[in-house]
Amino acid sequence: VSPLGTIWHHVLPNIAVQLITILAISYVGLLEGAVVTEIVFSWPGIGQYMTNALMIGDMNAIVAGTIIVVFIFMLLNFLADVAYAVFDPRMRVDTPG
Structure with a gap:
């Protein structure tokens, strides 16, 4: 078995939930760091918008x-929870019937 095959078939299923988290x-x-980055480099974005709004009291x-x-x-937490159900069979809900 190749090293990539070992990682893909044996390691990844065991660490999928922790990796998603x-x-x-x-x-x-x-x-959260986008605010600092946008202010330091004067990039337009939501961080700079919120900082400017804070300075003028808007x-x-x-x-x-x-x-x-x-x-x-x-949204990120929801997508992580959905990914848990995909990668971890213990998280799946069985429907009766």
Whole structure:
């Protein structure tokens, strides 16, 4: 068996759930770090938009930006939960009948 075959068929199924968790948490960390990156490099984005809104006191824009970030966070958690059901047979729900 090749090393790639060993990883693909034996290692990946055993670490899939943990890998999905780490990837989802890492992406949320990148989303949080976007604010700093956008301010330092003057890139337009939601982080810079929220920072500018905070500086001028635009609470509606801050709430809207927060809702967008929370929605992305919830979407990532939902996708991770769906991926758990795909990769871990113990998570699947059996329907009677």
